[in-house]
Amino acid sequence: SEKKAAEGEKVLKVGTNADFAPFEFQGADPSAYEGFDMDLIRAIGEEMGYKVEINNVAFDGLIPSLEAGNIDVIISGMTINDERKQKVLFSDPYYKSGLSIMVAKSDDSIKGFQDLKGKKIAVQIGTTSATEAKKLGSAEVKELNSSADTFIELNAKGVDAVINDRPVNDRYIVESKNDNVKVLSELLTSEDYGMAINKNNAELQTKINEALKKLKDNGKYDQIYAKWFGN
Ligand code: ARG
Structure with a gap:
């Protein structure tokens, strides 16, 4: 579980929506958030000399939470896009x-995206999947x-279908042992994940980018990547 910060210790308040394995999820111990994003932000916090505190927030509540100053940074498999750039600063991309x-x-x-016309599709609210699904018009x-x-x-x-981030769909198939569903090979988009920081905190953005670069240079990023995705 999360350790309390010692007096005077700097705390990095992190927001995530912890239902998105293998990036962020609650395992056997629900308070010990697990996943690629969780390991990455803990390593970044360590690099920066901050104690990391994880807050589990609804995905569509993350940016409002950041804007309200309740959290310092979002790491939540969040795609960097222009719409969000109006509201937040993004770190350098950390996952394709x-x-x-x-x-x-x-x-x-249903063999591809166009076959979804006139069908029923489930997506997570506030995600790029929701934006993509709505482009069909008739679904x-x-x-x-x-x-x-x-x-x-x-x-x-x-x-009839779910649209979701490819690694999360793939992971579900493996972990759930659900034999009744399949993932189509077609990729609808190419997206970069970034950490999001409050618009008025360019200083934190710089620190996070420096820490991320350090972890990429010293092999730690690769270690974390290999742990969750293999090689
Ligand atoms: N990458 C997609 C987006 O940014 C989905 C992210 C959902 N993340 C989550 N932790 N539920 O819209």
Whole structure:
């Protein structure tokens, strides 16, 4: 579990939506947040000399939380895009991702994005998946609170498809041992994840970028990457 900060110790208040394995999730001990993002931000905090405090926040509440000053930085598999850049500062990119489609294994009617027209799709609210799904125009898009909820909805046949970040879809297939669903090979987008920092804290942005660079140079980033994604 999280240790209390010693007196005078600098605390980095981190916001994440911890339902997005392998980037952030609650394991056996729910207070010990796990995942690639969690290891990365702890290593960054250590590098900067800050104690890291993780706050679990709804994904669509993360940027408002940052703007309100309740957290210092977001790390949450968050894609760097222009819309968000209006509101936050992003760190340098730290992970290359993209979106993929999950459907029932028995469904032969959906082979790619265009086949989703007129279908029901579950996405997590406030995500790039939601933006992408709405581009179809004719699809019925169900915006749910977590990515776990989108998988539940697909299994319950409440929707025909889930759009989600590819590594999260892939991880679900492996971890859930759910044999009734498949991920299509088509990648809908190419996206970079970045950490988000309050607009008026360019100093923290610089510190985080310096720490990230250090971890990339000294092999620590590669170690963390290998732990979660192999080689
Ligand atoms: N990469 C997508 C986005 O930025 C989804 C991120 C969702 N993250 C999460 N922890 N639920 O919109």
